[in-house]
Amino acid sequence: MQGLVIKSTGSWYSVLADNGERYDCRIVGKFRIKGLKTTNPIAVGDRVKFDLERDSNQGLIHEMLPRKNYIIRKSINLSKQAQILAANLDMAMLVVTLASPRTSLGFIDRFLVTAEAYDVPAVLVFNKLDLFSKEGLEILQEFKDIYENIGYACYEVSALKGINIPIIQELITDKITLISGHSGVGKSSLINALLPDRDLRTGEVSDWSDKGQHTTTFAEMFELPQGGFIVDSPGIRELGVIDIEKEELGHFFREIFKTSHNCRFNNCRHINEPGCAVLAAVNEGEIAVSRYESYLSIYHGNDTRH
Ligand SMILES: Nc1nc2c(ncn2[C@@H]2O[C@H](COP(=O)(O)OP(=O)(O)OP(=O)(O)O)[C@@H](O)[C@H]2O)c(=O)[nH]1
Ligand SMILES: [Zn+2]
Secondary structure (H helix, E strand, O other), rough: EEEEEEOOOOOEEEEEEOOOOOOEEEEOOOOOOOOOEEOOOOOOOOEEEEEEEOOOOEEEEEOOOOOOOOOOEHHHHHHHHEEEEEEEEOOOEEOOOOOOOOHHHHHHHHHHHHHHOOOOOEEEEEEHEEEEEEOOOOOOHHHHHHHHHHHHOOEEOOOOOOOOHHHHHHHHOEEEEEEEOOOOHHHHHHHHHOOOOOOOOOOOOOOOOOOOOOOOOOOOEEOOOOOOOEOOOOOHHOOOOOOOOOHHHHHHOHHHHHHHHOOOOOOOOOOOOOOOHHHHHHHHHOOOOHHHHHHHHHHHHOOOOO
């Protein structure tokens, strides 16, 4: 049988089989990603092949289908173990607010870099539209100009008042969507608006112990009534910045990458090199100063997560 892993506890996996039934499954054998030690070889979003154990509703997973992408979390210590948080994501949605609390451009850029590096298409959802003053709407327009120009779709909603929720419903239909954003932006409210029958606050248990030990982490995907899934896990809520080689960082800023083809040196860091097309584009206003500042900040290893 084949199915989709919709919940993972580390040792048990809940699999939604293609016949519509759910089965609790365990893993037989070893699943390893080359060069990566992981605490959990299979994650939500994985498609797996499994067999039912005789006379039971429990299954044994014996094969994982190739992934199109996956996101991981490194252990905080140096054990080099990583935890796969989710696989086969169709979209990463960053929930952003301009007030109470205000999401910084630096935080947005870090998220977008990470999503690019993981090869997950990202969109921005500006929440709490009901709170926007005239000034707030002007800032919204500035933010949207920056990101829409680079090719990121932006949406504006109010999870609380239900404004534009149907647009988001349509956007996520038939996709596996990861919802991220920092605390207080309204992720739970948005997810509850999208999944009216579920109260997310129940059942959140998780953590990754900083001893590098596997604990009772779990991630879960919620099925949308119209088709598709939302991935929610406390561990994924702030999609962290993954290790990116400095030389590669420019690849994950779409507009910098595009412009860098015109730099005089093909190993240009876009910092102070002569003939740097990126610097020229920043000076001419073609690349947003804030984006360039985020690039520099990540390049120099400054952690400005909020
Ligand atoms: N005015 C307004 N308030 C909202 C909206 N969405 C959420 N809130 C409020 O913002 C606060 C935080 O919302 P949550 O949904 O708990 O935010 P969260 O992102 O899940 O936060 P964490 O659980 O800390 O990660 C709550 O008081 C919500 O009622 C909105 O669209 N408009
Ligand atoms: Zn350059």
